Amino acid sequence: xxxxxxxxxxxxxxxxxxxxxxxxxxxxxxxxxxxxxxxxxxxxxxxxxxxxxxxxxxxxxxxxxxxxxxxxxxxxxxxxxxxxxxxxxxxxxxxxxxxxxxxxxxxxxxxxxxxxxxxxxxxxxxxxxxxxxxxxxxxxxxxxxxxxxxxxxxxxxxxxxxxxxxxxxxxxxxxxxxxxxxxxxxxxxxxxxxxxxxxxxxxxxxxxxxxxxxxxxxxxxxxxxxxxxxxxxxxxxxxxxxxxxxxxxxxxxxxxxxxxxxxxxxxxxxxxxxxxxxxxxxxxxxxxxxxxxxxxxxxxxxxxxxxxxxxxxxxxxxxxxxxxxxxxxxxxxx
Numbered sequence: 001x002x003x004x005x006x007x008x009x010x011x012x013x014x015x016x017x018x019x020x021x022x023x024x025x026x027x028x029x030x031x032x033x034x035x036x037x038x039x040x041x042x043x044x045x046x047x048x049x050x051x052x053x054x055x056x057x058x059x060x061x062x063x064x065x066x067x068x069x070x071x072x073x074x075x076x077x078x079x080x081x082x083x084x085x086x087x088x089x090x091x092x093x094x095x096x097x098x099x100x101x102x103x104x105x106x107x108x109x110x111x112x113x114x115x116x117x118x119x120x121x122x123x124x125x126x127x128x129x130x131x132x133x134x135x136x137x138x139x140x141x142x143x144x145x146x147x148x149x150x151x152x153x154x155x156x157x158x159x160x161x162x163x164x165x166x167x168x169x170x171x172x173x174x175x176x177x178x179x180x181x182x183x184x185x186x187x188x189x190x191x192x193x194x195x196x197x198x199x200x201x202x203x204x205x206x207x208x209x210x211x212x213x214x215x216x217x218x219x220x221x222x223x224x225x226x227x228x229x230x231x232x233x234x235x236x237x238x239x240x241x242x243x244x245x246x247x248x249x250x251x252x253x254x255x256x257x258x259x260x261x262x263x264x265x266x267x268x269x270x271x272x273x274x275x276x277x278x279x280x281x282x283x284x285x286x287x288x289x290x291x292x293x294x295x296x297x298x299x300x301x302x303x304x305x306x307x308x309x310x311x312x313x314x315x316x317x318x319x320x321x322x323x324x325x326x327x328x329x330x331x332x333x334x
Contacts, residue, residue: 088188089247091119093331094282096289098257100325108325109138109179110255111145115152120160122148122183123201123327125255127227130177137177140229144179147172152185160185162196166235170228178229181238182215184253186245186333193245196238199225203253204264205243209272211264213243222312225256249333252288257326260305261292285330292328296321 093116099108109126124145126137147169152160154168162183180199187194195203195215202215218226218239226233250271252258270291274284295301299320309318 089186089191089245090188090334091121091186091251091331092281092334093121093251093329094280094285095327095329096282096285098289098293098326100257100323105136105138107138107142109136109141110257110325110327111138111141111179112327112329113145113149114329115149118152118155118157118160119186119188120152120155120162120165120183121185121251121253121329121331122162122165122181123253123255123329124148124179124181125199125201125257125325125327126177126179127225127229127231135176137179137229140173140175140177141179143175144169144173144181144228148181148183158188160187160194162194163235163238163240166196166198166228166238170235173229176230178227178231178233180225180227180255182253184251184331191245192242193251195241195243196235197241198233198235198238199227200256200259201254202259203251204267205245206250206252206268206271207246208248209268209275211268214264215239215241217259222308222314245333247333250284251329251331251333253329253331254288254292255325255327257296257322257324258288258292258328260308260322260324261295261301261303261326262288263302263304266291281330281332285328288330289326289328292326296323296326 093114095112095114097108097110097112099106099110102108109128110124111126112121112123114121122145124141126139126141128137130137148165150172151165151168155161155165162185165183166181180201182195182197182199182201182203184193184195184203186192193205197215198218200217200219202217204211204215205213216239218237220226226237228235252267252271267288270287271284273279274287279287295303301320303321305322306318306320
């Protein structure tokens, strides 16, 4: 069991250094984890507009210090509460990338990033049509994701804005080509995920083995997604989503190489087996990616792409899966 002091909320709570001795003397103390240095920041706490709240927590006992005078005096009282504060969620993510075989583009056209510290993940899929003009759109996708990682670093920790990240990354990406993009972050304060998506990459939210949400695609027509880069789209077209998440939820994020080749029922079956087998995130990502790869080569597979082709009355041209770069990120909410 452990004790901690954390900075919470916007209420008018804080504690004076003199009163920290009272915390130290509380029974069953284990350790104190300061969100900032009390000695150095004491005056800043008093003057900070957020009026941060400091709490000592041990098991289900909560101890708060509340200032009751207008000046920073000793008139501080100790409050007790039996309310259990919910633990913050975290996202544990891993990925697999399976570029399609192409000697001229060994890195493929997909890209992705995982920012563990800022609990943010993203995928991008370079638009293959640029190849007709001799342009490797994978270079754009990789630069966009690298710039997204950099842009995430300047966001407020715990309050990353995916659309703002996309805007900053887009502004600083200069490679030729274009790509789709999907960025998702976990807001630990609100227990939500916040996503911004452009094009036909996307994600599933899974709870207790069942898909509870699938992000919508943005397409102007069949196989013609919205895209960032040397195109008429920009991050203002990004669709934003905010969803509540719970402990043990699972996020499956991918480019269209995954989404076009794996049915929702297959995703649920793989996840169910993964839960039973207590697979790690990287193991589950590998299983989903390899099923997508297998289906992509199956000329008779009943895939989402095959059904989309049939809906466009193009089944005489294409049947089965779609050979493509495949990116899968699995994120466990813990």
